[in-house]
Amino acid sequence: MKENAGLPKRLHLAANAERILGEPVTGTLCIVDAKGDPNATPVWFLWSNGKILISTHARRQKHVNALRAGRGSFSVIDPQNPSHYVELRGSLDVTSDPEFITRDAVVRKHGHPDGAAFDPASAERVVLALTPDRVLGRH
Secondary structure, three states, X not given: XXXXXXXXXXXXXXXXXXXXXXXXXXXXXEEEOXXXXXXXEEEOOEEEOOEEEEEEEOOOHHHHHHHHHOEEEEEEEOOOOXXXXXXXXXXXXXEEOOOOHXXXXXXXXXOOOOOHHHOOOOOOXXXXXXXXXXXXXXX
């Protein structure tokens, strides 16, 4: 997959970590809420150009928290070996996804033709992009 190209050399992931992030699995996004409590949410995601991309409805709690906190962590367990995992910590950027490009790419990774069945016609989607500045895990 070689998505390491978007990362500084000091953050390059091992091949097994790249494989884990490429699997159609559910990860966990964690962002601190307004009270300082961690808000952990299971999410589908893409690993693309050195970033974790998550599609969500605008104004959902993870969207609000990402705008406010600007940082978060993402972790995923290896489906082939549950004692292995990847955790990425870093900055969060929020952009709109009016054409549902990221939403559709995420759901295709999980075997669906597109994301239309997941949204009402009036849906407003945003993309949360986590750019890692720290890589942890056992992989």
